[in-house]
Amino acid sequence: MSAVQGSKRAFGKRPKPADYIDAEDRPGLAARQCATRLLGAVIEKHTSLDGLTDNTGGHPQYMALDERDRSLVRAILGAALRNRGTIEAAIAQMIDRPLPENAVALRHLLAVAAAQILYLDVPDRAAVDLAVTAANNDPRNRRFASMVNAVLRRLSREKEQLAAASSNVPGWFEESLIAAYGKEKTRAILAIQSKEPPIDLTVKGDAQAWALKLGGMALPTGSVRLASVDGALTALPGFAEGEWWVQDVAASLPAKLFVDISGKRVADLCAAPGGKTAQLALAGAHVTALDLSANRLKRLRSNLERLKLSADTVEANLSAYQPAELFDAILLDAPCSSTGTVRRHPDVPWTKTPQDIQKLAQLQAKLLDHAVTIVRPGGIVVFSNCSLDPLEGEKVADDLLAKNPAIELVPVTKDEVGGLAELITGEGFVRSTPADLPHENPALSGMDGFFAARFRRKY
The missing domain is CATH 1.10.940.10 (NusB-like)
Structure with missing residues (x-):
């Protein structure tokens, strides 16, 4: 050339x-x-x-x-x-x-x-x-x-x-919902997740007062809900002062399942970006926030700094993590398919597959098996994730109870989830879907799909 x-x-x-x-x-x-x-x-x-x-x-x-x-x-x-x-x-x-x-x-x-x-x-x-x-x-x-x-x-x-299509999600996703929740509930889930979601805030102070100040509504769980925001969220009253943070009402529930953790050593495993870490710290716990990603931990520390809250941060692979001392309580919000957050993340049905769900369920089981070994006898472990698939929730919890005699279930009561009895399963798990917490205004309706189970280590 x-x-x-x-x-x-x-x-x-x-x-x-x-x-x-x-x-x-x-x-x-x-x-x-x-x-x-x-x-x-x-x-x-x-x-x-x-x-x-x-x-x-x-x-x-x-x-x-x-x-x-x-x-x-x-x-x-x-x-x-x-x-x-x-x-x-x-x-x-x-x-x-x-x-x-x-x-x-x-x-x-x-x-x-x-x-x-x-x-x-x-x-x-x-x-x-x-x-x-x-x-x-x-x-x-x-x-x-x-x-x-x-x-x-x-x-x-x-x-x-033009008429709306019968479905706006892939066939595999709709079929999995029907298998888990039936056709009627699935229709309600798919109908609401086609709408823009509201913005939920976890507030440090009185929810009613903050709802009035921000032009929103107080939810029965103590969160504040906004239908929309004109301009940047960061410009709203209380943001710069660290008085609240964005967190879906369903995502706020797992950290509420610890009865009294003031002064106790609590680990938030897979912690970033830190919403649940902030809840635990606000409740008075000495929190250790663990995550595999240094960048995610950096974001967590930045969030806590704005909120004027503190936690010890540890960059580590949970599967191999061994603390110097067993914890009093543990929150494991495990990696999952995120199918419960489709309303906020409408790409999820198109970027995930049934095979992904199976692999993630196996990972969750592995992480939960290890998590219960690093809590002291008598200590509490809360396991949660934002998947709608029972493979990643109910089955992981049931399998743990079946194979580990040292672990017992501590059923959740309706009073612990703001009186929302419909979120409590017969076993005592928490199970929410996008169709729960309905409101006549779709912009104020619904919540993320979440699963949570509470266990106690007996010995």
Whole structure:
């Protein structure tokens, strides 16, 4: 190869089409292109949306956007994933023949535009025009640009006549819910998880007073719920002073299952980002917060600093962790599939598989087996996670009791969960779903799916 050829290969660029429009020359285009790319990463590569939209280590296209466009990308992806079935069905109604099987990028481009037209407060014309521009800019989609224009304009005209799809989640996920909860409960779960979730806060002081100050409502468990927030959460009263932190009401329940831990040595295993650590510290415990990730522990320490709370932090693999002295109590909020948080994380059904659930259940059992060995005789262990699948909850708890005679169940009572008797199972476990804690206003309704069990080490 000649020097001239090498120079061309190194520095030459393929000329752009005459109708190519640079993103910086068209406001909103970069955000739509980013949303299309990230939707593809979630659906095709099963990449976590949290990782893609992380404000410090997210996808390069996302990181290049300003905060306003990042918010738009998150809103588009939330709508596209929560309503994926309805969007795909709507697009199918707008075209005369099925899209080519290999037209993956085109499917995601159409879904991003349809999400704006059907669910977001975005002018339809802007959604259509920017989608056509994005199609023309993408060599894979250029030949479909006219079709994109026609399909989306028709969708804009006929959107009021469209019916919701029977399901917006993968078949395996819906089937697992039906097997665990039955068809009626599953319908309620799927209906509420298609809605934007409320914002729950754990507060240091009186919940009623904080609800009044923040314009929210006090929940029976002591949390404060906000339907929405105008602007940044960090600008709300009490944030800078460390008077509250964001934590779903269901996620706040496990740490409430310790009766009196003031002055006691309590371990929060798999602790980051620290919401439950903060609860334990606020209750007066001497907390050891353990996590495998140094970066996650750094975030935990930062959160505790804002809250003016303290805990000892330990970076370690729980499976091999041996404390110098046995703990009085332990909270193990174990790694799980997070299927109970689908309303907040609508990518979960598309990034997890039944095989993932089986592997995670095995990991949870291993961690719980070890956790009960590092609590003193007479001490309490609370095991929890945010999965909806009984394999990761009820079965792990039942298996522990069946194989370890040194462990006994301490049933949870309704008074320990704010009087919400419907969350207590016949065995005395805690089991919540997104359909629990209903409210006439969907924006104030529901909670994460969570499981919790409380054990005592007898000897």
